[in-house]
Amino acid sequence: MPHQISRAHALPGGPEPAFVGTKELLIERALARLRSIPDPLSQYAYLAGLRSKNADVFYGLVGGNMKECTPIIYTPIIGLACQNWSLIHPPPPANDDTVRSLYLSYSDLPRLPEIIKNLKTTMPHDQMEISVVTDGSRVLGLGDLGVGGMGISQGKLSLYVAAGGVNPKATLPIAIDFGTDNEKLLADPLYVGLRQRRLADDKCEEFMEVFMREMHKEFPNMIIQFEDWHTTLAFPLLHKNRDIYPCFNDDIQGTGAVVLAGAIRAFALNGVALKDQKILFFGAGGSGVGVAETIAKYFEHQGCTEQEAKDKFWLVDSKGLVAHNRGDKLPIHKQYLARAEPDAPKLRTLKEVVEHVKPTALLGLSTVGGTFTKEILNLMATYNKRPIVFALSNPVAQAECTFEEAIEGTDGRVLFAAGSPFDPVSYQGKRYEAGQGNNMFVFPSLGLGSIVARVKSIPEELVHACSLGLSTSLTPDELERDLLYPDIERIREVSIKVAVTVVRRAQELKVDRNEELRQLDDKQLEAYIRKKSYHPLIEVEEAQT
Ligand SMILES: NC(=O)C1=CN([C@@H]2O[C@H](COP(=O)(O)OP(=O)(O)OC[C@H]3O[C@@H](n4cnc5c(N)ncnc54)[C@H](OP(=O)(O)O)[C@@H]3O)[C@@H](O)[C@H]2O)C=CC1
Ligand SMILES: CC(=O)C(=O)O
Numbered sequence: 001m002p003h004q005i006s007r008a009h010a011l012p013g014g015p016e017p018a019f020v021g022t023k024e025l026l027i028e029r030a031l032a033r034l035r036s037i038p039d040p041l042s043q044y045a046y047l048a049g050l051r052s053k054n055a056d057v058f059y060g061l062v063g064g065n066m067k068e069c070t071p072i073i074y075t076p077i078i079g080l081a082c083q084n085w086s087l088i089h090p091p092p093p094a095n096d097d098t099v100r101s102l103y104l105s106y107s108d109l110p111r112l113p114e115i116i117k118n119l120k121t122t123m124p125h126d127q128m129e130i131s132v133v134t135d136g137s138r139v140l141g142l143g144d145l146g147v148g149g150m151g152i153s154q155g156k157l158s159l160y161v162a163a164g165g166v167n168p169k170a171t172l173p174i175a176i177d178f179g180t181d182n183e184k185l186l187a188d189p190l191y192v193g194l195r196q197r198r199l200a201d202d203k204c205e206e207f208m209e210v211f212m213r214e215m216h217k218e219f220p221n222m223i224i225q226f227e228d229w230h231t232t233l234a235f236p237l238l239h240k241n242r243d244i245y246p247c248f249n250d251d252i253q254g255t256g257a258v259v260l261a262g263a264i265r266a267f268a269l270n271g272v273a274l275k276d277q278k279i280l281f282f283g284a285g286g287s288g289v290g291v292a293e294t295i296a297k298y299f300e301h302q303g304c305t306e307q308e309a310k311d312k313f314w315l316v317d318s319k320g321l322v323a324h325n326r327g328d329k330l331p332i333h334k335q336y337l338a339r340a341e342p343d344a345p346k347l348r349t350l351k352e353v354v355e356h357v358k359p360t361a362l363l364g365l366s367t368v369g370g371t372f373t374k375e376i377l378n379l380m381a382t383y384n385k386r387p388i389v390f391a392l393s394n395p396v397a398q399a400e401c402t403f404e405e406a407i408e409g410t411d412g413r414v415l416f417a418a419g420s421p422f423d424p425v426s427y428q429g430k431r432y433e434a435g436q437g438n439n440m441f442v443f444p445s446l447g448l449g450s451i452v453a454r455v456k457s458i459p460e461e462l463v464h465a466c467s468l469g470l471s472t473s474l475t476p477d478e479l480e481r482d483l484l485y486p487d488i489e490r491i492r493e494v495s496i497k498v499a500v501t502v503v504r505r506a507q508e509l510k511v512d513r514n515e516e517l518r519q520l521d522d523k524q525l526e527a528y529i530r531k532k533s534y535h536p537l538i539e540v541e542e543a544q545t
């Protein structure tokens with residue numbers, strides 16, 4: 001029964017019009033307003049304002065229209081928002097305790113314990129569940145955007161709420177301003193961040209050591225997600241903190257899990273035995289290496305020796321094929337999967353490597369749009385009945401190829417996923433749908449499961465549990481449609497199911513602290529998670545009664 005939330009009696013001269021409407025009508029009105037806005041950046045600004053003003057209506061709108069709203073509050077439009085952050089960043093909401101964002105900078109270091117302690121007074125301790133923390137040094141494939149990275153922290157947390165059912169009051173987006181090396185921002189008088197060059201990595205690490213310690217001291221159950229940190233900081237931060245605090249790196253681990261889930265499906269469809277798969281990564285940064293190592297571990301679980309698993313990978317970076325004999329000093333993160341043959345060929349271009357390897361799968365995490373050219377796609381189609389091509393860089397202009405190009409370049413035979421959404425394509429009378437291989441299919445369930453289980457840490461096995469949960473979450477209809485990932489409209493349902501798997505794995509690994517959940521069977525656990533979840537429509541109704 002629709003719930004009337006208009007003023008009880010319509011006196012002239014009040015601050016609200018007489019008929020505000022039902023909760024459904026508020027959302028419908030917001031959707032109509034959104035659709036009336038002609039340009040995407042203004043649509044983003046409208047939704048960000050709505051989130052600050054009325055989180056329940058915002059989440060009711062987004063949750064009911066994931067396909068339409070996700071590209072605005074997340075990739076690709078979030079990239080545009082981060083680039084234009086100084087013009088559009090939403091002002092802090094007045095008298096509203098539902099959405100908060102925290103900006104910190106290096107000069108806050110001496111006061112950091114006090115600042116973090118004070119957060120408790122604005123955000124009750126027991127409500128602090130998850131924070132996404134960025135320094136904006138590598139935002140999507142757009143490079144260093146300084147404090148514009150706040151858009152990414154907010155966007156990810158919006159998905160925690162919309163896709164994972166986390167309470168918006170329990171989320172805290174954080175942007176840490178260590179300066180920027182983006183010349184455009186440094187020269188921009190309107191830039192809202194520090195107009196100074198980025199600090200050296202050791203200074204940032206010094207700051208982060210205090211930050212992590214104090215956050216954990218004040219909010220011991222809080223999950224911290226590192227997001228869009230440049231590779232030189234991303235790996236050290238993860239390795240330093242992963243065993244002592246409940247934290248993970250979304251770009252390295254979340255992406256690893258989501259791509260593995262799609263790859264498991266694709267390996268089952270391409271007709272090549274697992275032992276004969278050959279995987280070429282274009283891009284060997286945090287995400288490329290994170291994904292490659294995740295898939296390598298999967299091969300080991302499937303019975304390969306470590307060496308057999310490693311032998312299936314070739315990485316390409318800006319200097320060409322990554323090999324120990326290349327002549328340059330490889331950074332640590334590239335060493336594990338670098339080609340180790342003493343006579344590994346010195347190949348410079350992607351085409352040379354593709355021709356040499358004849359891969360069954362080509363995965364792009366390079367930040368360079370359009371690099372999977374028609375020629376490369378044709379080669380993939382020559383070597384494979386069903387070539388696997390994942391163009392995973394974000395946002396759309398950074399994708400290594402479009403869905404249409406992949407379909408045309410492989411004569412419709414491609415098994416495709418992209419980081420950003422692509423519309424269905426019609427080719428020679430047949431309709432094709434693109435999978436969205438984006439970590440948004442993993443972090444909400446990983447975070448939700450970790451929150452519910454109150455984990456002490458997030459071991460790699462917990463991330464793997466998400467891959468397996470996700471890869472088996474497709475409905476018969478989705479399987480029939482050759483999809484590699486579930487329909488985005490089902491993301492909330494999928495997140496809850498995968499969160500159950502995460503809790504169970506946490507219990508097996510003994511990293512859970514919510515011991516009462518151990519007594520529940522799977523059905524009861526799912527019911528527990530559902531009950532704990534935030535439901536914007538109910539909140540709207542309850543808030544008004
Ligand atoms: N779909 C998803 O869910 C996700 C997608 N991504 C996307 O992945 C991309 C990469 O992210 P990340 O790994 O963190 O970024 P990094 O900057 O750490 O890595 C980029 C890699 O690409 C290589 N590269 C850059 N230019 C070229 C070129 N012209 N030719 C060959 N290689 C090149 C770099 O080489 P070198 O090492 O020599 O500098 C580096 O190895 C981003 O666009 C991001 O949006 C990231 C996370 C999740
Ligand atoms: C999706 C994501 O995390 C990225 O592109 O960085």
Ligand SMILES: [Mg+2]
Binds near residue numbers: 140227228250251
């Ligand atoms: Mg990211």
